[in-house]
Amino acid sequence: MKHKKYLLLYTLLTIFGVKAQQVSSPGGNISLEFSINSEGEPTYKVFYKNKTVIKSSKLGFTLKASENLNKGFELLDSETATFNETWKPVWGEESEIRNHYNELLVRLNQTTTQRVMNIRFRVFNEGVGFRYEFPEQPNLNHFVIEDEKTQFAMTGNHNAFWIPGDYDTQEYDYTESRLSEIRGLMNKSITENLSQKSFSSTGVQTALMMKTDEGLYINIHEAALIDFSVLHLELDDENFIFNAWLTPDSQGVKPYMIAPANTPWRTIMVSDDARDILASRITYNLNEPCLIEDTSWIKPVKYVGVWWEMITGKSSWAYTNDFKAVKLGVTNYNKATPNGTHGANNKHVKELIDFAALHGFDGVLVEGWNVGWEDWYGHSKDYVFDFVTPYPDFDVDEIQEYAKSKGVEMIMHHETSSSVRNYERHLDEAYKFMKDHGYNAVKSGYVGDILPRGENHYSQWMINHYQYALEKAANYKIMVNAHEAVRPTGIARTYPNLIGNEAARGTEYQAFGGSKPNHVTVLPFTRLIGGPMDYTPGIFEMDISKLNSDNKSHVNSTIANQLALYVTMYSPLQMAADLPENYNRFLDAFQFIKDVGLDWDRSLYLEAEPGSYITIARKAKGTNNWFIGNVNGKQNRESNISLDFLDKGKTYVATVYADAKDANYKTNPQAYTIKKMKVTSKSNISLKSVEAGGYAISIVEE
């Protein structure tokens, strides 16, 4: 299934004075044209069904203390190739992924400096990826990028789903607006975060989802972000040109490069069908194949945890209120007065283990188990956690034994408080501690401003850190779910132990004031383009004051919508985030969370419109069971789907969890209906979803 063929186009093209190089997608819908203009500036255009999607856009870099790499280029030669293979991910939305593209490699020489910069374009059926390559050469060795000058020139004032460009966080609600409206809406869109740094009133983040007035869906992101800094986009809102904007380090400097080196891939997905964006595997395909030889220890995990109770303020991470400042190794916790609200205590954790065992969950996450939470953020504190010392009321050995006896795995939590040197210093010991105590997965956190001070969450320095922690974890056979870290760019193909990331506004914000009702109809088009999110769905009690009378937040969602998320928000790591007592009140609905698959043979994108609705059907791996999820946006809507993907001639039992007629995400979010029915491949299903509602269906062969 794999072949690669290079063609030297150079001779012909130059003989006839043809400057433009072209390459099309295998199916022919998308084509890309590369050319060098009269200034020697490399440029490209993208077309979809012969209509322009990306107008002529410049390529290149400005450098520090060296001549820029953005003009004065001549074409040395070019190559095209075709690639077509199928690979099997360790986990994913489907058990086989097709990687099919046509490639154009242009080799450019800057005549005044005799420096070579190559650009490799790959055109897939759903979009384009390109990266810069700096081969080993005499005149370009160490260099420092001042700015990436890649442009993405839009054809008009598109509609966009965007979050503010920021060097430290993606935890923003999405704003839907015309490109021209971004500037005016920027301030309002920048909501508070414990660490944030915006850079421009037209700066936005990737993955950026757009829709043109002609009905084209366009998505810009990046793939394989390794040893580089995060790509942001700054809009020239007079000309609707997005300019690349890299995240600087503490000194305002962008990536330090050593040739030979490649940049990450810049990706542009385009289709006239929004479902193609969700179905695309461009991001993974542009990453390197798996580098972990034995992946048998990497397994999807469905889990519960000691978490939502702290997020809502019902209990606390900290063990005591005695200390305003903690010095690890000095502060004596054994003499401290327990505050009575500490969540991670033996008794309570055992209750969670019992609940997990009773309902067949794989794991239990416990946050706040280790000393240091009394002053864990806001102090720029270096030695904030040691990752191995439990609070007096949490007995690691006892919990390990108890969990083992119940067939449940414990999930470790490493909040770093962004004190990154401290984390790296403890990483080996912390990972060893995990393995010694039966933990195979860790949720890591990067809350607050980075130490070393002045460093940004998305700089090259920090990208290297996340990668370091991930690769070291792989050596220990540990799965990583990093929160507040960089948003994923498909690296899980290469390191499939990266089973989760936060890097967006997750469910926690439903307890911090609530997210927009259609938030989850946007995320799969944006944040999830790069990889799975530990969104932590499954909230059944939407009135947070029921958990903590001081917290007036409301979860903007119906229970049916929460169930659907287990299908629509693909992740190999799925939490049932609410408290056992809330699940016990709705055990019939909870059944879907227990039943729903975690890993998939196939995924079908039945309906999709960013911001409005998403309906996905997935076939659980190694079974004949299907699960369907529908999440709905801001307007009531009828979803009509056909079950023609079911095996012909077979009968299945479908259990449908849907919004009740009177469901309302604000006033009546717990109103749902559950119906069982027999279905076949000839069945059609029509269901009404309310605003911020949806439905979930499990389909099991009879």
Added chain:
Amino acid sequence: MKHKKYLLLYTLLTIFGVKAQQVSSPGGNISLEFSINSEGEPTYKVFYKNKTVIKSSKLGFTLKASENLNKGFELLDSETATFNETWKPVWGEESEIRNHYNELLVRLNQTTTQRVMNIRFRVFNEGVGFRYEFPEQPNLNHFVIEDEKTQFAMTGNHNAFWIPGDYDTQEYDYTESRLSEIRGLMNKSITENLSQKSFSSTGVQTALMMKTDEGLYINIHEAALIDFSVLHLELDDENFIFNAWLTPDSQGVKPYMIAPANTPWRTIMVSDDARDILASRITYNLNEPCLIEDTSWIKPVKYVGVWWEMITGKSSWAYTNDFKAVKLGVTNYNKATPNGTHGANNKHVKELIDFAALHGFDGVLVEGWNVGWEDWYGHSKDYVFDFVTPYPDFDVDEIQEYAKSKGVEMIMHHETSSSVRNYERHLDEAYKFMKDHGYNAVKSGYVGDILPRGENHYSQWMINHYQYALEKAANYKIMVNAHEAVRPTGIARTYPNLIGNEAARGTEYQAFGGSKPNHVTVLPFTRLIGGPMDYTPGIFEMDISKLNSDNKSHVNSTIANQLALYVTMYSPLQMAADLPENYNRFLDAFQFIKDVGLDWDRSLYLEAEPGSYITIARKAKGTNNWFIGNVNGKQNRESNISLDFLDKGKTYVATVYADAKDANYKTNPQAYTIKKMKVTSKSNISLKSVEAGGYAISIVEE
């Protein structure tokens, strides 16, 4: 020998309205007076033999985002105590050190904020130490120091031996001038360095040595610099007041504190005899006792090495000239063309091992043994060394075996290129690699600007790093000799595996253009106050062009002066830095380097005047052998010493290595005489030392 007695003075003093607290040295020469002025500002004065040495000087701090801690104080109470004990250092200038002082502790309350700051003064016979202490308390927990406001108010326009204040280097020649002349001489005194950052045209470094017109010697430094940033001094040159100036981090911020915490000690030594400054053990005495339980593995080391040849440019650290940029793990050294000048090759290292074995040296240092030297500095390169991969022509196992067979220990070299994260990431593996290959000591280096970028060599962040590397080394039973790191502050008492530091202008500068002829008559009064220096003496060939015709540098020293340095520059780590071929030309002089002691029972400071001369006699540990060194400054001088310290009634053989009559450090530096004579405790010796000359004497019982 140890007693401690606290007296509550508070009651008496306040009843009678006496505001000043006083404490005197055990011998009574020095006294210190503490008082709070009408603004509530804490102040102190220091007197020597009833004359003012430090005029009323303020104490305290300004804080970030919090009310300052420099006024509005009232005295809560005070305590005095006496301490007198003798402790045994693991290595040192004497086998027993007396720690004798009177102490005054003042407890201060800031009335408006109800925050407590204590100041602890210790008055020794040769000077004063004081530190700030922040006890655990409700209103002061996390705080950030904007500036330390400690003053050292001089009584006049003293003569000073100073180097420019700098956040990154102490590798400067000393300038001798009046305090009023510092500003005018600053620019000239700032010579080039690979990493440097000066902060003020009157900023100078500690240890600062001064002499008053009345003949008082004053030295200001600090002790026990732990979890704080380096103390510099900025001179108010209208009033001759030195103000403390702490080294900031990359964000311009000074130490982050968490109460309970203490600052390092600020020390002021004073005497009318310069020899008392050299003999003082204040810096060590103000550090905590040894924290390493088993110190049997910590041993003084006399060594040779593959080093001076690279410093002079005769050979190279790098293995090849093929690479302008190296990517560790990618760059293929096995295919590289050797440059033919690589010093650290098996054959040459074996020659050094043979030479060490022949002459009874303990160790051989090899620099440039590991991959990465082709582009090791100037590129802000992160992954610059891995500390475990040798060049193709250096076989670690073969060398280990060969050295072992010859009874010689190999000394490891870890150049970090100041890529500190990279070093910390590799530290465990690097130390393990050392122990696996028989290395028990490491010379570490911090050349160039720090990574994380913007960080300073002397910030709290970096002080923590050096301490981390040192303590981790202790866990591996590894001795550390850190170059380009912070200058020592007596921490070797607590961690005696810190057997050396550079942190000054060492012998290498004799190959970089030369140091001032009297440089080594200043260093013991300044840099060595905090701990030993790996000065790497023993250069016999002063014309560097003999080693490398491109290098026209001249070593500003005579051979006799070089020999004397083994006595005058105390260090448990002493290198014979020159090449074997140069020693082979002067084997009679070389004999002194072979004979001279490394560790001492007693040290006597026979003659001393900063910048002019130093003569020291030391009794080698566990022997009856004495070694005397004299280094001379800028003028020819006759040194007259009595040997009355020798055992009465015994006869000794003295071998005297002295400048020849016609010796001249510039034109005839290799002119020395060697004489043997019988001496007793009644002998007097009179010798003429030329400019930058000196003499060395070994005295062995007959």
